[in-house]
Amino acid sequence: MASRFVDRAVIHLAAGDGGHGCASVHREKFKPLGGPDGGNGGNGGDVLLVVDSSVHTLLDFHFRPHAKAGNGKQGQGSHRNGANGDxxxxxxxxxxxxxxEDGEVLADLVGPGTTFVAAQGGRGGLGNAALASRARKAPGFALLGEAGESRDLVLELRSVADVGLVGFPSAGKSSLISVLSAAKPKIADYPFTTLVPNxxxxxxxxxxxxxxDVPGLIPGASEGKGLGLDFLRHIERCAVLVHVIDCATYEQGRDPLSDVDALEQELARYTPSLGGDLADRPRVVVLNKMDVPxxxxLAELVRPELEERGLPVFEVSTASRQGLRELTFALAAVVEKYRSEQPAPEPAKVVLRPLAVDDAGFTVERDPADEDAFIVRxxxxxxxxxxxDFxxxxxxxxxxxxxxxxxxxEALARQGAQPGTPVTIGGVTFDWEPSTPAGMAAHLSGRGTDVRLEDDSRVGAAERKEARRIRRDGPDEPGDGR
Known part of the structure; x- marks a missing residue:
């Protein structure tokens, strides 16, 4: 059974989550407080799209659109970091x-080995050993791992071809590509024999x-008629477009000139998603089936007018092989000229974009749903x-x-925030209370606690006195902690 050709697929990707950090204290005989030794969590795995020359269709993504990378492992005691996700x-x-899904192009993957990070894995959380400082010598907490990125993406295949054959159904495109190359497309005497690009x-x-060779175009293809418009994406990269014209058709209302005009009209209505314009591509007209008297x-009658339009014209017959050699070398010349005009690929550059001097890295704005609340982004x-870990x-x-x-x-205070004002950061809403100097919790709290979060009834007079002293004089010097 022949494999099914799929050139468009919607995929749902999820990168791996980062592992949580570990909060652990080293314990050893005769060393009851050996210090924090919790390891970091591992990073979540990325989801990568890699070009493989042995893959020719998006069929696998059509049947298996969901994919997820491996999660990072949680850190452990004794400074053991968690493994990174696969x-x-x-x-x-x-x-x-x-x-x-909105049609914005994120990447154009051309060339074997080209790689695109489709979903970024989450960072692993730091363990309490990495969070230790002079002010907070034995943290009783660790950071959680970040969630991996989830994305819904659209993959579309744009065939990497130099020459694109366009024409009406049964114009002889499949026959032409079969005699010029080793391709073996399906050939028959009925319309729309070609259902997939060759x-x-x-x-x-x-x-x-x-x-x-793409499926045949018919008038109205830009409005959804026929099959050709669905596959015009495969000629977006072509250096030259070849109009294959059937000069032996018996269909009423058709002749070579009207066929060329109809094809040009449909191409003009197509907007390439990769940019550019198909109208700028060189054209070649192939008058086919010259073995029919x-x-x-008819070719002798229409050739002068086509040449007056500036179109190179070749009379060929795929049955008798007439004119094929001249056509082949003419197309090669156009392709070679196109390649020579393309700019040489530039080596990869490292671009540094430092933040502006006045860029704090966040913004504070009022919540549109509540004028008394704020959102920090x-x-x-x-x-x-x-x-x-709340x-x-x-x-x-x-x-x-x-x-x-x-x-x-400080930014919230400038915006007019008052104690108890709702503030939202990253989807978490809390009542804002002005903080005390950094490091106060390390001097006044036990492991896993913070005196600033305790009720007044639970804070003794000594703690309140010490808090007032810290506000006035600042935290103690390193070495004076617990």
Whole structure:
């Protein structure tokens, strides 16, 4: 059974989640407090799209559209980091274009080995050994791993061909590619014999080029009639377009000139998603079936007018092989000229884009649904919120310290936020309370707790006195902690 050709597929990808960090304290005989030794979580695996020259269709993605990379492992005690998740490599044909569901082109994958990161794996969370500092010597918490990226993408195959054959059904396109190359497309005497694009490799002296045959176009194809418009994406990369004209058709209302006009009209209505315009591509007209006497007579009548339009014209017969050699070398010359005019590929460059001096990395704006609430947006604060274990008071206090150092609290105060104002960061909403100096929790709290989150009834007079002293004088010097 012949394999099914699929040139478009919608895929649903999920990268691996990062592993959680570990909160652990080293314990050994005669060393009851050996210090934090929790390892970091492993990074989640990426989902990669890799061009493979042995893959020619998107059939696998059509039947298996869901894919997920491996998750990172959780860190462990004794400074043991979790393993990274397995990266998932998905093989795609040469010429695959990656788009969003809205039609935005994300990547054009051309050339064996070309790789695109379709979904980024989540970072692993830091263990408490990595979070230890002079102010917080033995953190009783660790950071959570980040969730992997989930994306819905559209894959479309654009055949990598130098020459594209376009024409009406039964014009002889499949016959032409079969005699010029080793391709063996289906050939029959009824319309729409070609249901999928066919590729063939043609040699003309020292020049080797590829030729694509797409299903026949008919008037109204741009409005959904016939099959050809669905496959015009396969000629977007072509250096030259060849109009294959049937000069022996008996269909009423058709002649070579009207066929060329109809084909040009349908091509003009097609907008390539890769940019550019098919109207800029060189054209060649092939008057086919010259082995039929009536076809040869008709070709003599229409050839002068086609040449007046600036179109190179070749009279061929795939049955008798008439004119095929001249056509092959003419196409090779056009392809070679096109290749010579293409700019040389530039080596990869490392581009550094430093942040502006006044760019804080986040923004604070009022919530459109509630004028008394605020929303903080930014990659760093949103990532920190996602990494926080809100069941651990010390972890929440550490988050407050980070946001304070970043300047979030100062920005909220400038915007008019008051204690108890709802603030949303990364999908988490909490009542904002101005923080105390960073590091206070390390001096006043036990492991896994933060005095700033305790009720006033639970905070003793000594703690309140110490809090006031820290506000006035700042935290103690390293070495004076617990």
């Amino acid at each position: 990266t998932l490599e998905m093989r795609v044909p040469d010429g695959t274009v990656v788009l969003t 590729l063939g490799v043609v040699s003309a002296g020292t020049v080797v080029f590829t030729m694509a 009536e076809a040869a007579e 930014g990659r760093r604060p949103e990532r920190w919120v996602n990494q926080t 069941g651990n008071d010390e972890a929440v206090g550490y988050l407050g310290d980070r946001l304070n150092r970043l300047g979030v609290e």
